[in-house]
Amino acid sequence: MSLAGEERKKIILDRLNGNGKVKTSELVETLQVSSETIRRYLEELERDNRLKRVYGGAIKTGYDQEEPSHLTREVAHADEKKRIARTAANLVQDNDVLLIDDGTTTMHMLPYLRSRKNLCLITISVPALNLLLEYQNQGLWSGDVYFLGGKVQARHFRSVGMHAERMMTDFFIDKSFLAIDGVQLEYGISSYDAEKALLARRFIENAKETIVLSDHSKIGVSTFYKVADLRETEIVVSDVHPPEEWANKLEATGVNWIVAE
Structure with a gap:
């Protein structure tokens, strides 16, 4: 493919x-090429597992409407998660x-908090909880x-709901x-689960500082x-830099984006 294509x-x-x-x-208008050319680009990117084609365009790989189980999440992007966790623990x-x-x-x-x-x-x-009890x-x-x-919620190995929310108020x-x-950037941070989302809002409300991993x-x-909106958080810790077009908005809202080493 030509340099322009890449x-x-x-x-x-x-x-x-x-x-x-x-x-x-929108890509046809932005890139000033034909819809056939855009479809070819999307097909090539899909073959490389960079996106998933849908009617009228494409979505990110892994963009789903159901939260994966804890056991599934445990093995997904494990190395990246460990780097993020180590950097977050330094805070x-x-x-x-x-x-x-x-x-x-x-x-x-x-493990990084034991010291x-x-x-x-x-x-x-x-x-x-089980790991902390073991440490104790x-x-x-x-x-x-x-x-x-x-x-x-057995599938996710967590507690949620109004009783957890009431306890968190203390x-x-x-x-x-x-x-x-x-x-x-525009929609903020989100969850698959309504009860988990409501509880997470309480976590933000009752914290001096919110760090998103x-x-x-x-x-x-x-x-x-x-x-919540991104502006309601203070720090995002990720394994990658934010998209270039997010930079000005993140700076304006005072969100500090930290890239894990």
């Missing part, structure tokens, strides 16, 4: 990463009160642990580490339930 495909991917989807008609200081959301990325933070002193940790994650019984963790009890936290399902597969994606 540059056009890069533009398509940049727009896809920023918006989660692209429309053939924690001694004596912090933390909310550790459920999720496989936040779960990876726990911190006098932490208080609140979670809805059953695997996180082995003498590897000396901080306090609180579990927000509520309706148990806690005020220094840092809330959120695991989200999608992050999009997001690997590249969630950038540009908007799932079913909105949690």
